[in-house]
Amino acid sequence: MIVLAAGSYGLKVLGVTTLGSVVERRLGPLVSLLPAVLFSALIVVMTFETAGELVLDARVVGVGVGALAVWRKAPLLVVVLAAMTVTAGLRLLS
Amino acid sequence: MAGPPTENTDPTGNDAQRRRRRDCLVVSLAVGVIGVTFGVFAEAAGFDLPRIVVMSALVFTGASQFAAVGVLDDGGSGGAAVGSALLLATRNALYGPVVRKTLPDSTLPRLGAAHFVIDETTAMAVAQPDRRSAWDAFWFTGVTLWLCWNLGSLAGAALGAVLSTPETWGLDAAFPAIFVALLATHLRTPAGRVAAISAAAIALGAVPFTAAGVPILLAVAAVLPALYVRHRRPSDSEEPLGGESGAQP
Known part of the structure; x- marks a missing residue:
């Protein structure tokens, strides 16, 4: 369960940090x-x-x-x- | 909230905020009832109260929690349970780019807010006309939904099968209907309509052949025809990030 909690939080964090900025820079029009x-x-x-x-x-x-x-x-x-x-x-x- | 945003005049702003928060609360309360069914379900699957409470508080992704408990209940391994749950949770990472602009800029508050990046908070935030009201919708939905989900789980686990069949109450139709309301704003442009229709077709086609969670990830390919349509009709690209003025709800 700890793995699950960490994993699902990790995915959320990934979204608002690294993935978010990469997607925004490379694929801006896609986000909307x-x-x-x-x-x-x-x-x-x-x-x-x-x-x-x-x-x-x-x-x-x-x-x-x-x-x-x-x-x-x-x-x-x-x-x-x-x-x-x-x-x-x-x-x-x- | 259909008219132009007149946030500066105080009465209108308060009024808009009250309506916005009322809609957020509707979503949170519906989620709370699902939380009760999760509590009942997990308890029936042999989870004890502390584990149910900790799971709802920390994992905080409904579909994943149901999947994990379901797999374990069917005699699946812990690894299989975590795998299928994380597959369902992967879409939360895709919500990141969508709500990024809405969240606070500094690192610590942003990492705190990340815990609340789920279907409902993203949808309520994106439905708002500007960044300030989007943040208001995000945190208000996030906090009330977290409370409702956890109180619901607790009540379900403690009280047992009072509401064990959400189908009887038609609750399984409530969530798609909520998302129809929140999708409506995005259908105003040709590109948005193409995106939505293609995504629906991909997801429908994928359901019988793929694991839970995968159809929604595959549907992301629907941005390609939509980008093509927008490229063909450049006037369409004026659409602001995260949808335009007030979702109707």
Whole structure:
């Protein structure tokens, strides 16, 4: 566990120090695109992945409704509650 | 926070700050509930209370902690547990370049802040229109999220299976939805849209064939088509570092 704690902290530090400045100097234009890339990948993995497989379930519908709320410029709390309610509701029904 | 930043007029600044922190708190509280499920999960896998608490406080990377405990629970070796957890944690290193400008300049505070460089803090910081509010969002999310995550882990480990199935509550849909909200700002430019769509396609394609954590790392290749698009349409490169004005949340 000490290895894990040190390792995960080390990765974070690496990011804000060496890696950060190298990336910034060499690949400046890339940095502003990283959030779009990382968040988008994170979203599809969290929405479709279960135990290493792609799965379509109530969660997908819930996230879809959440995305709709984002598009309608709803506050974050509304987005989260909409996604959770729809997902939980669908599971209750099935 | 859609309008132009009017940080100098006091009421607007306070108002913006209150709204910003409220959104940060929503994220932290959701993470706190996941913390409870982590506590329950780790306790069920045979971790004792001190180990759970120390892990949540020091490792402080949710997905990695779940992975490590899961591997050990399935009878995997310590090395395998650490390996899969660190693979998931590697994306935190990629957040470094993104939030670097937001963090304090001097070494010691920066090394302290590094502990809090995770999905949620990066997302909340990058969603802000300027450096000052980005730092505010970063540390406020970082501190409240750390507290929620640790109190959650503690409660889960101590109380047991009250909330053992976050799926029942639809909580597994809460996090992708949060990141959809935080991604929205980055979809305003053609390059951002290309980056997001390519990354989603790469990650989806990689999930069945690679270990957990790898799809997100592979998705970084999506910057290439996006850079190409931006190169073709130079007007697009005006986009400021770390996203433009106020994410909608």
